[in-house]
Amino acid sequence: MEGRIKAHPILEFRRGKRVKFYFEDREIEAYEGETVAAALQANGIRVLRYTPHTNRPAGLFCAVGKCSSCLMEIDNVPNVRSCMTKVKEGMHVRRQNKRGDVL
Amino acid sequence: MRHYEAVVIGGGPAGMMGSITLGGKDVKTLLLDENDVLGGQLVKQTHKFFGDHAHYASVRGFEIAQKLQEEMAKDPNIKVETSATVIGVYPNNLIVYAKDGKEFKVTYKKLLIATGAMEKQLPFINSDLPGVYGAGAVQTLMNEYGVMPGKRFLIVGSGNIGLILAYQLIQAGAEVRGIVEALGKIGGYEVHAKKIKRLGVPILLNHTIVKAIGDESVSGAVIAKIDEHFKPIPGTEEEKVVDTICVSVGLTPLSELAEQAGCKIEYIPQLGGYVPIRNERMQTSNPDVFIAGDLSSIEEATTAMIEGKIAALEMAHNLKSTDVENEINDEIQTLSLFRSGPKSEKIRIGLEKFGINVKPVPEIERHGVQIGPQGKLRAIIDCTEEIPCNSCEAVCPFGAIHIGENLNSTPVVDYDKCNGCATCVIACPGLAIHMLKEDVENSTALVGIPYELLPLPEKGQKMWALDEDGNYICDAIVKKIAKYPNKTNIIYVEVPLEFSQKVLSVEFPKRESPFVCRCEEVTLDEIERVIDSGITDFEEIKRLTRVTMGPCGGKNCKLVVLGILSRKTGVPISKLSHGTSRPPVKPVEFSLFTKRDDSK
Incomplete structure (x- = not known):
């Protein structure tokens, strides 16, 4: 997978089992234990939602659950922080449009 | 409950x-x-x-x-x-x-x-564009998940987080095009700044980011010099080709x-x-x-x-x-x-403001950089800013380094006691210590540089020796690679004696050379090296480098190669042998020859 660090002088990455999930119906490969946002960045996907008022693309900003820039629709639930949600096999992830639909 | x-x-x-x-x-x-x-x-x-x-x-x-x-x-x-x-x-x-x-x-x-x-925001035009990350976010992606979110980075803010991030990005294989700092001085520790400067990262003081460029994702950044009111000075704008911007303007x-x-x-x-x-x-x-x-x-x-x-x-x-x-x-x-x-x-x-006063503590002692006795293998400590750390003093097995009671004091070395063991070099969190030994008789010096990058060079390999700003100063030959369990390794290189006090970093020679032969991917540099080794016959250069021997049959590069040969040898092209042209002159299917019908 592109966007992944292969060799590092200090760290050894013990990546989890490979899993597949869907981003806008496109199959994405990821590793168990990583967040949806991290897996998407690794696959070169930066636009995570479009904003409510001006329809601008928004992406990951803080990656630690504080800024709410990375809200996505995950398994039909809108406004989920994709930086705090771990990938799961078969998960369906979508870009959030505006504020998301109330179910 | x-x-x-x-x-x-x-x-x-x-x-x-x-x-x-x-x-x-x-x-x-x-x-x-x-x-x-x-x-x-x-x-x-x-x-x-x-x-x-x-x-x-x-x-x-x-x-x-x-x-x-x-x-x-x-x-x-x-x-x-x-x-x-x-x-x-x-x-x-x-x-x-x-x-x-x-x-x-x-x-x-x-x-x-x-x-x-949490990280502070810095509003600039398009600061909400995907590809503008908080510095901490990029650290999380790289160091927790092993994910590299970009290739070429601009960092905004030179506090410790910005400086550390630049170093971590280089460790993970990315390119850092620069750090902009609005103030007139670097915000973080001097040792963190020096670590990245000698790897060639420019820190632009009195500069800010004006805007991020891109439609759905960052593809560049405009930076500018700022005046004393932190306003961009018109006409100083400069575009940086980066795909990722990291904001680290404090927490x-x-x-x-x-x-x-x-x-x-x-x-x-x-x-x-x-x-x-x-x-x-x-x-x-x-x-x-x-x-x-x-x-x-x-x-x-x-x-x-x-x-x-x-x-x-x-x-x-x-x-x-x-x-x-x-x-x-x-x-x-x-x-x-x-x-x-x-x-x-x-x-x-x-x-x-809360009525909390820091208790009186022993006074801070300040010392400059010591060079020590020439000819002895010894530690040179470039740590002159008062930061709270006494790790070098604590690890020295010979008691040769003194910091004293206030750990903000800067170190002073007793070179009679220093035996060149380099324990302090690998312990120093600021990578501010290196080893030095001059050999006056042979006009060389051995410099031991802490190194936390990949790959490691090999013994005997030629590297480039760099100064404090990451500028090339001379070639360096790798003499020894000392590996340590904490992953701060030391590369000992030999350099000419005259540069012994300037060499602070090494890098692999950059082979940025234009491609001359696009079929066989041969660079100008490779061709020149063959000629420099004494081979001046065009046919021999062909066989050694494969120039002109690809699918185009030399149509692209032959004249360029002959031009290089002529320039290097002083022999005009008209006097050079230009080799023999053989069929096929265009790439055709191999079956053309195997299914040949001689009766036609």
Whole structure:
């Protein structure tokens, strides 16, 4: 997978089992234990939602659950922080449009 | 609903140290943290920490987190709930948190809030564009998940986080095109800045980012010089070709939960923003609520741990009347020592607003860089800024390095005692120490450079020796690679004696050379090297490099190669042999020859 660090002088990455999930119906490969946002960045996907008022693309900003820039629709639930949600096999992830639909 | 004597919110260095201390005093403690792994921001820090050895100096951040996790796991008094998001603190000492989609309630007698901080925003045009990240986000992606979110980076802000991030990006294989800093001086530690400067990263002072360029994602940045009012000076704009921008303009405490818990909050810019008012023992205006770490003031992990300990000791005293007086006073004294240097001036001013004064500490001693006796293998320490760290003094097996009682003092070396063992080189968190030995007879010098990059060179290999700004000064031959378990290795290179005091870094020679033969991918550099080795016959150059032997049959490059040969040898092209042309002159199917029908 592109966007992944292969060799590092200090760290050894013990990546989890490979899993597949869907981003806008496109199959994405990821590793168990990583967040949806991290897996998407690794696959070169930066636009995570479009904003409510001006329809601008928004992406990951803080990656630690504080800024709410990375809200996505995950398994039909809108406004989920994709930086705090771990990938799961078969998960369906979508870009959030505006504020998301109330179910 | 469960009840605990003590609840700690936030499992970073302050919260973990607080929990460990509470557990050690027999207080039944619950630690709540939103992440699935404890350690807070320590888990993404790959650099060695400054400080003293009682506070994990020379240990890398993620390893400190592991050590604290191990300590906590041993204590049955501590219950840990990870992936637990506290959503509010309510009257009657009630906390509500979410975990696995369910709501939980818990009450406390005493609460330690160690929620830390978040990165400050810097609004500029398109600062909301995907590809503009907080510096911490990129650290999380790289160092926790092994994900590299870009190739070419611009960093905004030269505080310690920005400087460390630049170094970590280079370690992970990315390119850092520069750091812009609005102020006229670098914000972070000098040793962190020097580490990246000698790797060639420019730090542009009095500069800011004006805008990010891109439609759906960053594809560039416009930076500009700024005037004394921090306004961009028209005409100084410059475009940087980057695909990722990292903002590191400081942190601000996360004080919402403390506010809900009834703590009085004040805006103290020197401490980072809105902070709870508290006393020297970390107790807030609500006597049941304590704070520690970045929530109380934006500082280092070391001071966060000490504050966590002080808060926990006072909580234990409140709960069980445990005698903690001496322990607390010792910790307050240590904290005063850590805060006595010039880099902590802001913190001291901020704390004075709460009536907290740093205790008197031994005076800081200042020493410049010493060169030592020529000809002896020895450590050269370039550490002249007063920062709280005495790791070199602590590790030297020969007692050759002196810092003294105030760990903000700069080191002084006794070269009669230094035996060249390099233990200090690999321990120094700032990578500010290198080895040197001159050989006057042979007019060379051996320089040992701390190296934390991949790949490692090989013995005998030629590298480029660089100065403090990452500029090439001379070639260097690798003599020895000393590997160490803490992954700070030392590369010993031989350089001409005249450059012995200038060489501070090495890099692999950059082979940026234009491609001459596009079929066989042969560069100008490769062709020139063959000619320089004495081979001046075109046919021989062809066979050695494969120029002109690809599918185009030399139509693209033949004349260029002959031009190079002519220039190097002084023989006009007209006098050079230009080889023999053989069929096929165009690429055709091989079957054309195998299915040949000779009758036609």
